Each structure stands twice: as C-alpha cells, then as structure tokens.
Amino acid sequence: MIDATTMLSSFMKSFPGFELLLNVFVGLVGLVLTGTALFKFAELGKHGSQPGGVTWVTPAMYLISGVALFNFASSVNTFLETFYGDSTSVSNLLGYSGGSDMPQQSKLLIQTLVACLRLYGYFTFARALMSMRRIGSGQSGSDEVFKSTSIRLVAGIGLINLIGTANIVSSTFGFGNVV
C-alpha cells in the first residue's frame, strides 16, 4: 500500500527533471528570440518601418527578451533584488522547514506545494519575458501586452519567492513571519 508520504516523496524526485526542462527550455527560446531579432533587423532594413508592423522597437524588444531568457538566473535575480532587497537571489531563496511538532506528512505536503508553485512561478516569469517581445510591435495592442507582461512578472516573482511573499503579507498585517 502506497501512503501519501511515499507518493509525495516520489513526486519530489521528479523535480530535478522539471528544473532541467525549465532551464533548457528558456535557453532555447532565448536563442531563437535573439536570432529572430536579427531577422527582424534585416526585415526592417529591407522594408522600412511600418505602422502596426515591424518598427525599430520590434527587433530591440526581441533582443532584450532573448538575452533576458538566455541569462534567466540573472533576470530573476534582478527582479528579486528589486522587490526583496540585495540579499535575495535564486541561489538563497527561503525554503519551507515547518515546525518541530508538525506531522511529517503535512510538512512534506507543504514542501511539495511550495516547489510546485515555485516551478509555476518560474514558468510565469519566463512567459512574461517571452511576451515582452511584443511590446511596441503593434501586435494585439501594446498596452494590453505591457499590462499582461507586468502582471506576469510581478506574479512570477511573488511565486518564486513564495515564502518571502507570505511573510511580507503576514508582517504587513502584524502577524510577523508565519512560514
């Protein structure tokens, strides 16, 4: 009979694979976007700037998005330091340890949940960087793109440093650090 603890432990063993997939995926997308930026430059030189089409901003945004995705750890660090201070980075994020009197199963369940939400946060942040390329290119309305990109960036960072965010919210209302 497989109990919940065994199930969660098995699930957590899959996380290094998900991590690898995330890192390789963002690297590949970064490379492709950088290359596309150069093609957009060439297109711009050939046809010139067109309203609603390729403008000078388009290749620049593709290049920024591509490089930000390729240097994914640096991009995340930049935002983490902006939101949570200089000492916060992807390498020293707070983990969940739980209280000593907490059942092992509950602790493991929360740790798994935190890891899943962090993974989702990283993918949300990567999606924000990917959608950033469309800012200023006149596709689907730049304002909408800017809004969704900003929301995804903030939500992604909040999820990546989930424990820090939970502590900040609880401290704001006077409960102190709860996690």
Added chain:
Amino acid sequence: MMKHNKVSLADLFKVSAFVIALVASDAALAADAGKVATNVANSFNAMGLAAQAFFALAGIVMIGLAGFTFIKWNKTDGQGAKLSLGFLYLVVGCCLFYIASLIQTTGDTAWGEGQGNRTRVQITQ
C-alpha cells in the same frame, strides 16, 4: 478584411508537443514524469544546437546577400539597390554567425562584464 497571421502561445505549445513527440521517443519508456522532462530537455539541447547551426547558415547566406547587394549597387550606380541594406545584411549576417557572442555582449551590457548568470535556477522546497 485583413487576416492576421498571429501565432498564439497555444499554437506554439501544440507544435512543440508534436515535435517533442517525434524527437523524444524515449519518453514513452520513461519511468516517471521527471525522466520524461529530462528526456525532453535532452531533446531541447539537440534543438539548441540545430538552431545555432541554422542561424550560422542563415548568417553565411546573409553575408552572401550583402555581397550581391554591393555588386548590384555598383552595377546600377546606386539605382537598383541601397548601400545601407548591403551593410545591414553584412552586420546581421556576422551577428547571426556569431550569435553566442551577441548574446554574451548584450548580457554583459545589461548586467556588467561577466556578470550575466547563465547557470541553472534551482527550485527550493
């Protein structure tokens, strides 16, 4: 009515899923989701190399195009081709050929020399 050929993220995922299904034949035999992810990541590594090779080839083609543009400009006394386009093709071709250097240079510009972090992010529990 104008037709917009916009590729949505959903379309991108559909194409990616199809490509992954084609290239990641080991995924079907993998023991768990983590192994599937690792296999897919390994395929992405190969795709990264393929993308670099494609960009290098495109760079060579663009440098060739630059040459042809210069010749055309010279033959037609500047009427048939723009000199600026020739230079643009040359620069873009070189950048495509050395795309890794371009990424490094832009990263150094944003975060300082050697400060761009390309290491793996790790998910803390």
